Each structure stands twice: as structure tokens, then as C-alpha cells.
Amino acid sequence: MDDVTAAALSKIPIFNGLEPDVLDKIASHAHQNTYKKGKILFIHGDIAEHYYIVKSGHVKLFRETLDGTQTVIDVLSENDIFGHSLLFEDNRYPSSAEIAQTGVIISLPLSDLREEMYKNNDIAVNLLRAITLQLNHKDRELEHRFTQSATQRIGCFLLRQALKDKTGRPVITLPYDKMLLAARLGMQPETFSRALSRLKKKTGMKIEGACIHLDTLDRLSTYTCSSCSVKFPCKDLINKS
Amino acid sequence: MDDVTAAALSKIPIFNGLEPDVLDKIASHAHQNTYKKGKILFIHGDIAEHYYIVKSGHVKLFRETLDGTQTVIDVLSENDIFGHSLLFEDNRYPSSAEIAQTGVIISLPLSDLREEMYKNNDIAVNLLRAITLQLNHKDRELEHRFTQSATQRIGCFLLRQALKDKTGRPVITLPYDKMLLAARLGMQPETFSRALSRLKKKTGMKIEGACIHLDTLDRLSTYTCSSCSVKFPCKDLINKS
DNA sequence: CGAGAAGTTGAGCGGCATCAATTGTAGTGG
DNA sequence: CCACTACAATTGATGCCGCTCAACTTCTCG
DSSP: OEEOOHHHHTTSGGGTTOOHHHHHHHHHTOEEEEEOTTOEEEOTTSBOOEEEEESSSEEEEEEEOTTOOEEEEEEEOTTOEESTTOSSTTSBOSSEEEEEEOEEEEEEEHHHHHHHHHHOHHHHHHHHHHHHHHHHHHHHHHHHHHHSOHHHHHHHHHHHHHHHHSTTOSEEEOSSOHHHHHHHTTSOHHHHHHHHHHHHHHHOOEEETTEEEOSOSHHHHHHHGGGOSSOSSOGGGSOOO | OEEOOHHHHTTSGGGTTOOHHHHHHHHHTOEEEEEOTTOEEEOTTSBOOEEEEESSSEEEEEEEOTTOOEEEEEEEOTTOEESTTOSSTTSBOSSEEEEEEOEEEEEEEHHHHHHHHHHOHHHHHHHHHHHHHHHHHHHHHHHHHHHSOHHHHHHHHHHHHHHHHSTTOSEEEOSSOHHHHHHHTTSOHHHHHHHHHHHHHHHOOEEETTEEEOSOSHHHHHHHGGGOSSOSSOGGGSOOO
16 A cells, blocks of 8 residues: 555546646545456445556456356556546446456545535546546447447457557557457457457458557458448547546 | 527536526527427537437437448437537537437537536536436446347336336336337347347237336346346436436 | 338348367466 | 466357348328
8 A cells, every 4th residue: 555646646637737736635545556466446336435547457347247247348457547437326336346467556535536526627627528538438339339240349459559559550469368358349258269360361460479460550440440430540539538 | 499498407407506697698598499300410520519408309319330330329308418428529429310209409509518617617517427327327238238138128128118107117108119219229120029029928018009018027127137237126227317 | 092111020141159179378386 | 397287268069149131011191
């Protein structure tokens, strides 16, 4: 349990442009901690008391049904924030959170955010900006699940990953293991494996473990984006939170 | 193009608890209009200048891919609000809106809301409340699409409709036609038809056009909710926006 | 009453899940 | 350092759910 500096927080979008004293106050109640893979941060239905920022590693948000089936809602990476949408509601987490890859997580009390939001319009507006963005992403997600094939969903993910790394960079690194990626994209590991090798044939990319090499994104994008409502260099889709 | 009274607006959640003068100002820029079925309010990609409130009828929000496939994002009913999540972004509508059933729609300028949001923290907080709710609903939607069968998705919709009408009321009325409902639930009309009759066999309900009679919700809920992460009387799911 | 759309029903098919077997890989302890 | 174990990843066989195409019936409305 280490302390967190205001400077570290100031990089997070929802704390943009805040007065130093506000930032200090928020930072004074923040704690950061290293969690190992497999650690459960909270379970669906728990009373929500904190929201979190991922400093490193990955966090899986998911929900389980009575029969044990697990749906992955999202997988979060560096500087992503989660739990901040529980300002109202009945204050129970709508999903469970598990550390998917060992890393550092900052936890902050929701009560602070709630209090601040009523007093400080900047925070309210920042939150609004973050959450409307998220909402739009969810809509896209829904469209993709519906219109794209498993193979296209992988291609779409790879393209956005490539755009995020560096524009047109021909080396894509899978950010986490394939099982998690498959779950994140709403398919079985077996399907993922088969779909990836189909993509390989169709686009001529070379796969070496977690590294994927390709000469140009063209073949990938024409195959993938044919059944999407957004024209290819879909820059508005690459940033989250 | 008729004028809108402040009293009419005060019923909408995002305008809750506002000062009368603010409400008057907002109302003074609002217009209501009757639109016929099939009318397109805006198209995906248009510059967003208004947000809307449904006073009657139904509105279909959807997106189209290059190959013409249409994904229904949502279907809105009385007192639902849409377009209010475009306060930031590049100000383009992320989906198209079409009148699915003739009705009265109020349109309001987004610029007002944007301006007011910065000045008036109550509005910002109200918006935040509305949009976090929406976000949580989208998560559920995504889960349902993934874990439930087509038949269960219909059952789930019927249950929430029943809860919305009156607790445990054994008569459910389909709010709009079956083609639209099928699209809303992410399936083809043929699949809907078959799934509904399967549901009829499994739960013993009686279907007469848009009216569905059943003695108790028990059989329906046990069949439907077995693959859901929320225990049955899922009251938090019945209200939107 | 007729035209066109909504809704139903049947036949066939394809994508993805499931089950099962095998290989690859990373972490553990002797 | 290597053998052992556990899990990740791949590959094959099979089956089911929902999509597609097509024909037919029912409903709605001018």
C-alpha cells in the first residue's frame, strides 16, 4: 500500500485541468498496490466503495451467470480507469474484476468522487466526457459482435492495436494471452486459434508467438472493415476511458 | 412545430430539480413536432445539433454497414431521451434515427445543453446519472446477446415488459411490431417467430396478436433467467435513460 | 376488395461451440 | 539443470443454433 502523488493522477483524463489543491486532496486518499495475476478485486454484487486506475498489468471485468458461464465485459490496460461509473445506482459493482496480469493498481474512494462531483463542475464534466466516450464504444462493440465474423473481430482488434502503437507500424504485439483475448472478443479459444490462422492465410501476415508482422495494413483492413459502419482509419476507436 | 412548456420538460430525469428560470430558458428553445413512421431524424455521420425527447411513438436508433446490414442500437419510447450523449466528441451522430411509429418528438439544441452543463452543475450531475445508467444497460445488453439464446432473449424482454406494466400482471403487450422487436433483440424475424412459439410451448403462455396472457411469471422466469447474472425480479433493468 | 407488408413455416446451410486428443510452453521443485 | 506438472494453444470431429432463401398465410390500409 503505497501513497500516490498528485502528479501521477494529473495524467488521467478525468482529473484533467483540476486545481492543485483538489488534486492533492484526491491523491491523499489514494493508494497503490501491486496485485498478482488471479487476484479478485471485487465481485459482482459487492457494495462499491472504490474506483480504480490501472498503472500496469491488465484487469479483466466480467460477469458470471448461475450456470457458471463467464462473460468478459472489458479488459483494461495502463491508465484505464474503472468503477467510476458507480456514482449513483445502488452502489453495487455490476461486474467482477480480476487481475489478468500482475501489475500496479491505484484505488480511490468513490465517496470522494461523489462529493467532489457535486461541488466541482470540472470533475462532473470530465466524468461526463469519459463516460459518454465509453458509451459510444459500447455501441460499437455491440455492432461488431453482431455484424462481424469471429475472424473479422480479431482483424479489427489487431488494426486498432497497430494504430495505437504507431501509425501503420507493421509489427503488432498481442497485449495479453490468447485465451483472454478470445474471451474479450466474445469467442472460444479454439475459435480464436482457427480464426487467426484463417486471417493469416487471407492477409499474408506472419505470426511469431505474440508478435505479428505484416508489410502493410491494407489487406487486413479491406478484409476486416467491409462489414463495419466506420471507414478504416477508425482513429476515434483506439482510445478508451 | 409547436412550443414546449417548462412543465412538460420537468418530468424528464435530466431536468430534475432545476431552477424554473433555467427550465424556462431551455423550454424556449425547444420545439415539438409530429413525425410519421419512416421519417429519418438524422443519419449516422451527420453533424449533431439537437438532442431529442420522445413524447409518443417509437424511435429506432440504428447503424448501417457498407454492405447494407442494419444493426439496431436501441428502440426508444415515451419519455426516453436520445442524442444527449453528444456533448463532446466530434459532434457527429454515431447512429441514425428513424421514426418507427408515428409520434411526437421534442427537439432541443445541444449547444444549450453544452453551455448549461458548464455553468450549472445540477445539469451535469443529472446527465451523468442518466448516462451511467445507460452504460450499465449496455453492459447487460452485451451479456444477454452473448449468453442467452434467441428464445431466452425474448423471454427476458417479455418479463421486463411485464414488470414495467404492473408487478406480476399476467398480460403483456408487445410495445411495437415483431419485425422491429426482432431487430431490437438482435435476431431475424423468422427466428423471432420460431423462438416465440417455442417459448409458448415451454411456458404455456397464450398469444393473441400483440397480447400475451400467462397465469404466472414463474415458468417464464425460470426458463429465461437461468443464464443471466441477475436474479429474477430484475427491477434495476426495467427503466431506461 | 386488392396490393403490399407483416408474419409464419419449411428446407438447407454455415459458423461457432463443444468434446476430445495432442503438442507446446512456462513455472516448480528436486 | 532437468524432469515434472499444469496450463496454453492447436487441430480434428461432430452437432446445434440461427441465418438465408423461398413459399405461403394473415393482416392492414388505401
